[in-house]
Amino acid sequence: MAYVKNIFDTNFIQYASYVIRDRAIPELTDGLKPVQRRILHTLIESDDGKYHKVANIVGQCMKYHPHGDASIYSALVVLANKELFIDKQGNFGNLYTGDGASAPRYIECRLRPIARDILYNPKITNYVPSYDGRNREPVVFRAKLPLVLMLGADGIAVGMSTTIMSHNIKEVIEAERKCLKGEKFKLYPDFPTGGLIDVSGYEDGLGKIITRAKMDTSDDKKIVITELPYGSNTETLMDSIEKAARSGKIKISSINDYTADRVNIEIKLPRGVYTKDIVDALYAFTDCEKSISCNLLVIKDNMPVRMTVTQVIEYHAKQLIGILKDELEVEKDEQLDKLHARTLERIFVEERIYKKIEQMKTAASVMKAVLDGFKPFRKELLRDVTTDDVDRLLKIPIRRISLYDINKNRDEVKAINARLKEIEKLLGHLTDYALSWLDGILAKMDAKAVKRKTTVTNISTVDAKTVVKRDIPVKYDAKTGYLGTGVYGGDEKIRITPFDRVLFVRQSGIYTITEAPEKVFVGPGLWYCGLADKESLAAVLFTIIYRDPDTRYLFIKRCRIGGYIMNRDYFFTPDGMELLHIDTRKNFTFTVRYIKKPRIKKLSENFKAGSFEEKGLRAKGIRLAAREAESLAVAGVVEDN
Numbered sequence: 001m002a003y004v005k006n007i008f009d010t011n012f013i014q015y016a017s018y019v020i021r022d023r024a025i026p027e028l029t030d031g032l033k034p035v036q037r038r039i040l041h042t043l044i045e046s047d048d049g050k051y052h053k054v055a056n057i058v059g060q061c062m063k064y065h066p067h068g069d070a071s072i073y074s075a076l077v078v079l080a081n082k083e084l085f086i087d088k089q090g091n092f093g094n095l096y097t098g099d100g101a102s103a104p105r106y107i108e109c110r111l112r113p114i115a116r117d118i119l120y121n122p123k124i125t126n127y128v129p130s131y132d133g134r135n136r137e138p139v140v141f142r143a144k145l146p147l148v149l150m151l152g153a154d155g156i157a158v159g160m161s162t163t164i165m166s167h168n169i170k171e172v173i174e175a176e177r178k179c180l181k182g183e184k185f186k187l188y189p190d191f192p193t194g195g196l197i198d199v200s201g202y203e204d205g206l207g208k209i210i211t212r213a214k215m216d217t218s219d220d221k222k223i224v225i226t227e228l229p230y231g232s233n234t235e236t237l238m239d240s241i242e243k244a245a246r247s248g249k250i251k252i253s254s255i256n257d258y259t260a261d262r263v264n265i266e267i268k269l270p271r272g273v274y275t276k277d278i279v280d281a282l283y284a285f286t287d288c289e290k291s292i293s294c295n296l297l298v299i300k301d302n303m304p305v306r307m308t309v310t311q312v313i314e315y316h317a318k319q320l321i322g323i324l325k326d327e328l329e330v331e332k333d334e335q336l337d338k339l340h341a342r343t344l345e346r347i348f349v350e351e352r353i354y355k356k357i358e359q360m361k362t363a364a365s366v367m368k369a370v371l372d373g374f375k376p377f378r379k380e381l382l383r384d385v386t387t388d389d390v391d392r393l394l395k396i397p398i399r400r401i402s403l404y405d406i407n408k409n410r411d412e413v414k415a416i417n418a419r420l421k422e423i424e425k426l427l428g429h430l431t432d433y434a435l436s437w438l439d440g441i442l443a444k445m446d447a448k449a450v451k452r453k454t455t456v457t458n459i460s461t462v463d464a465k466t467v468v469k470r471d472i473p474v475k476y477d478a479k480t481g482y483l484g485t486g487v488y489g490g491d492e493k494i495r496i497t498p499f500d501r502v503l504f505v506r507q508s509g510i511y512t513i514t515e516a517p518e519k520v521f522v523g524p525g526l527w528y529c530g531l532a533d534k535e536s537l538a539a540v541l542f543t544i545i546y547r548d549p550d551t552r553y554l555f556i557k558r559c560r561i562g563g564y565i566m567n568r569d570y571f572f573t574p575d576g577m578e579l580l581h582i583d584t585r586k587n588f589t590f591t592v593r594y595i596k597k598p599r600i601k602k603l604s605e606n607f608k609a610g611s612f613e614e615k616g617l618r619a620k621g622i623r624l625a626a627r628e629a630e631s632l633a634v635a636g637v638v639e640d641n
Helices: 002-024 034-046 054-061 069-080 113-119 147-151 169-180 234-246 275-285 309-350 353-357 363-380 387-394 398-402 406-428 430-444 534-539
Strands: 086-089 108-111 127-129 136-138 153-157 160-164 196-198 208-212 214-219 222-227 254-257 265-268 289-293 297-300 303-306 472-477 482-484 491-496 501-506 510-515 526-531 542-547 554-559 578-583 588-594 604-608 629-637
Touching (some): 002 160, 034 069, 034 113, 054 108, 113 430, 147 309, 160 297, 169 309, 169 430, 214 275, 275 289, 309 353, 309 430, 363 387, 406 430, 472 526, 491 526
Antiparallel strands (some): 127 136, 222 265, 254 265, 472 491, 501 526, 542 554
16 A cells, blocks of 8 residues: 555656646746647748648657647647747638637648747757657747747646736737836737726736627617627627526527627617616626636746746846847857858968878878968967868869959958957847847738737626616415426515525425525425515514413514525424414514413403514514413504504
């Protein structure tokens, strides 16, 4: 048993760590989950400017992703529908209607050039072997933009989850520009389905948002939904509206979906119902309004970390400068290598060093002759001549040596020196360089793609209890003993809303408080049925008359119901007592008839309920008389004097 427990504990920790780091939570550096990173890596490797069958990309990606084709295909479709890195062709589904994409053999995709600008820099990217050791894949892309905010993410791992809202690309870039310049900035979500959002509780990515559908209410008898709230599609939205209509929370005559490339859900209203009467109810009872909690959880330095939107922008502003610096340093080294090579080549040809190898018999003597030939020109060189340099020089064809153009070499050296000077200038002004790079990347993007789709506004949340009308009848059928909104025969007791609680008192004196009952069995008799909200309970004064079966003495108790537990049975009378009457009138008269006994002339007595004081619910009743009661007769209301 200890062995099994040890295996379980060890494996669970490994599994939890794997799911958190390598499956569900995006990496801060490039904003991608592993499957997304592997898809983009595959597209970069396959990129030839032409479209590829998605099935082929999925198959090639399986070299890097060990979890099967289904997960790769679904992740590719989601990533393509972000409209950022992948150019798609064919049916990739519909974000508005929720329709799925076609099979991978029927649709095509290719990499957009902007993906290389933002992600691809292999000279400064760390690569590791794939899971089977046959290929190499990036640990993370060194992304120049905060993709975790641009793409958004959802993921559930062991003991934690992430919900990151997507943000507008242009606004993210502008926020990063302001961060680089030391200015303040604010960033709010933007969704491809549009809609309205209230960001007053966003708390920089760690709070919540309220999102609503956008409606055209210009027609008094028709509502047209033109934009969807985040997390909904036309199918789920219509289902929620139809469900609310069936339960009586809203009244509509029909609902139709005419959505194609734009959302168009048409709701027609019945006679006597107008647009102004139903809009608030749609927000209160359907998915036309949703509250979504945010949790910006990412993998940073190989550990899950909660961050704010501002912290992500600040991190990526520094990362952008670091990436640009590393790229410039790499290019500087390459330019210096080119300058060194051009200088070696010029000296090798102009000074006829190649002539010195004609009489050499061995490779070692050839190498020595070339190295010795460069010694007089050491001051002209950037660094010492290596054996690799000599090998490269010895591979120059004779034809190229004989046709050597000194002017062309000088032009190339001049261009290299100019670029080196420019690189040094950029290295000295990295912030300005980063700002210009951001301007350049924004200019490459489609104006339509960077336009904000979701409108930020102030939303006053609709309280469902204030919108709904109390028009659902609760009926009691004495023949069957059932009470509730689903009882169709019998007498109507009260009208309620779906949010009301109901108090009912059975013939036995047992009372229960429940949510709006659909159909509950209460037995052959019902003393009382009413609302059980705080005000209603406080307004009802119960008068209970009961008899002790041993002494046959009568007792009266007047009380109100205070605290309670839902769906629990309570008794008005003490244990073993016989309930005779329950009344909710403030004042009434009743007559007690006593058992006949010798020398007793008074056989009945009248009482006024109002003459007895109110007591607590758990208190015992007041004895009416020290005489055995035979029966009880209750009369009408007595007016208070």
